[in-house]
Amino acid sequence: MRIIAVLNQKGGVGKTTTVVNTSAALAAMGQRVVVVDLDPQSHTTIHFGLDADTVETGSYEVLTQSAKFQDAIMLLRPNLWVLPANINLVGAESELVSVVGRETIFREAIKTVADKFDYLIIDCPPSLGLLTLNALAAAEEILIPLQPHFMALQGFGKLLQTVELVNKRINPDLKVKGILLCMFDTRASLPKEVRADIEQFLNKARGSNCAWAEAQILPVYIRTNIKLAEAPSYGKTIFEYEQNCHGAEDYKKVAEFIHTQPQPPPQNTPIAEQQARPQIKIKAISSPDSEEPSPESTQRISGQEELNPS
Numbered sequence: 001m002r003i004i005a006v007l008n009q010k011g012g013v014g015k016t017t018t019v020v021n022t023s024a025a026l027a028a029m030g031q032r033v034v035v036v037d038l039d040p041q042s043h044t045t046i047h048f049g050l051d052a053d054t055v056e057t058g059s060y061e062v063l064t065q066s067a068k069f070q071d072a073i074m075l076l077r078p079n080l081w082v083l084p085a086n087i088n089l090v091g092a093e094s095e096l097v098s099v100v101g102r103e104t105i106f107r108e109a110i111k112t113v114a115d116k117f118d119y120l121i122i123d124c125p126p127s128l129g130l131l132t133l134n135a136l137a138a139a140e141e142i143l144i145p146l147q148p149h150f151m152a153l154q155g156f157g158k159l160l161q162t163v164e165l166v167n168k169r170i171n172p173d174l175k176v177k178g179i180l181l182c183m184f185d186t187r188a189s190l191p192k193e194v195r196a197d198i199e200q201f202l203n204k205a206r207g208s209n210c211a212w213a214e215a216q217i218l219p220v221y222i223r224t225n226i227k228l229a230e231a232p233s234y235g236k237t238i239f240e241y242e243q244n245c246h247g248a249e250d251y252k253k254v255a256e257f258i259h260t261q262p263q264p265p266p267q268n269t270p271i272a273e274q275q276a277r278p279q280i281k282i283k284a285i286s287s288p289d290s291e292e293p294s295p296e297s298t299q300r301i302s303g304q305e306e307l308n309p310s
Contacts, residue, residue, distance in 0.1 A: 001113075003120045004177075004258075005139035007163075010155050011126035014145045014182030016043040017228055017238075018254070019123040021247070024237040025255030027079035031118040034073055037085035038106075038135055039125040040092075045084040048076050049235025052086050060088040062109050063134065064095060069109045070116075077237075081117070093130040102130060103170055107138035128162050136166040141177040143258075145222075146198075148181050148191035153198075160212055167211040176212035177261070180254065184221035191221075220253040 006019045019035060027033045037044040038059055042052035061067035062083065073081045096102040110120065122135045136142070142163060146152055160176065167174045179198060184191050198217060205213045222228075225247035231238050238248045 001115065001117050001120055002141065003110075003122070003139045004141045004143055005122045005124055005135045006143050006145065007124045007132065007135070007159070008144055008146065008155075009126055009128050009132075009159055010147075010152060013147045013152060014180075014222060014228075015126070016047060016123055017232075018143070018145045018180060018182065018222070018251075019044055019121055020047045020232075021228075021238045021251035022255050022258065023080060023119070023121050024077065024239055025252050026119055026259060027077060028239065029255065029259060030079065031259065032079050032081075032116070033119045033121065034081040034083065034113070034117045036083045036106075036120065036122045036135075038089070038131045039085060039123055040087070040089040040131075041125070042085040042087070042089075043232070044123040045082070045086075047232040047235070047237075048082055048084075050074075050076075050082075050084055052084065055084045055086040058084040058086050058089070060086060060092050063089075063092050063105055063131075065105065065109075068112070070113055089131070096130060103133050104137045106134040107171075110138060128159070133166065133170075136163065136174055137170045139171070140173050141175060143178045143180060144176065145180045145182045147183050148194040150190075150194070153194065156198075160210075163211045174211060176215040178258075179215060179217045181217065181221040183224050185224050218254060218257055220250060220257060222247065222250045222254070225250075 006015055006022075008015050016039070023033045023035045035044060035048075036059060042055075045052045045055065045058075057067045057072045059072075062069050062072050069083065073083045076082050096105070099105070101108075113120075122139060124132045124135045144156075144159070146156065163174065163176055179202075181191065181195060195217060202212065202215050202217070205215070207213065223246045225245055227242045227245040228238055228247040231241040231247075234241055238245065238251060242248060
């Protein structure tokens with residue numbers, strides 16, 4: 001299972017949009033994807049058509065260890081599961097401040113599903129606090145959505161410094177793998193200048209031991225597209241809302257690029273431990289404004305049902 005944290009401490013750069021639509025595209029490719037909403041604003045949860053106010057079990061309960069990860073995730077689309085967020089997540093950092101090993105709670109929580117999914121994609125909050133630290137402690141790869149403006153670059157260095165600290169002290173497997181330029185205006189010269197500056201910065205790190213030595217700017221950028229801004233208000237992915245727009249085309253290419261990248265080597269897990277892992281109980285809802293999925297593509301579940309992803 002590839003664990004990807006989508007991270008940027010600056011808000012409004014396309015982070016949630018990237019998480020939702022990239023995961024939807026990967027799921028449409030037949031990959032088993034679980035999305036984790038660690039943002040107290042619950043934007044990913046809302047984007048998928050859920051009412052955050054009615055979420056009873058989600059990322060807060062997993063972090064406070066009052067619920068197991070496999071019991072809290074919800075099947076929302078074929079091949080696509082979500083661990084939603086609710087307003088309770090706002091108080092998680094203060095509640096966990098005295099907990100021993102608080103930085104690795106989430107990493108421990110997902111161990112039981114490591115062989116159940118192909119991708120686990122985390123929507124990190126727009127801050128560098130304990131919630132983000134939990135995401136970075138669990139992740140192996142970081143994708144940074146970035147708006148190609150001067151002000152967006154100001155926090156880029158600080159973000160990389162934080163990643164470097166986590167890499168050295170908590171998670172040596174953590175690497176920045178990609179920079180995704182969002183809201184890219186092909187008519188303006190500034191985005192191209194910003195891209196050139198980032199490429200020059202990344203090239204200087206090649207061959208070093210820093211956490212972003214292997215990072216690259218994705219060869220596809222997300223063009224400015226109003227449909228991407230409209231889709232969340234309908235609780236739909238861009239592919240459900242307008243599958244022929246530029247936004248859908250771009251995120252499909254992003255998913256294809258990610259999927260073709262070399263995967264980290266699998267962790268060596270004892271066979272006995274794999275056999276002892278419990279079945280996953282997953283709650284499911286149907287996608288909004290869509291026909292009931294066929295039995296071949298997904299299972300329509302009433303309440304909770306045993307599901308054993310292959």
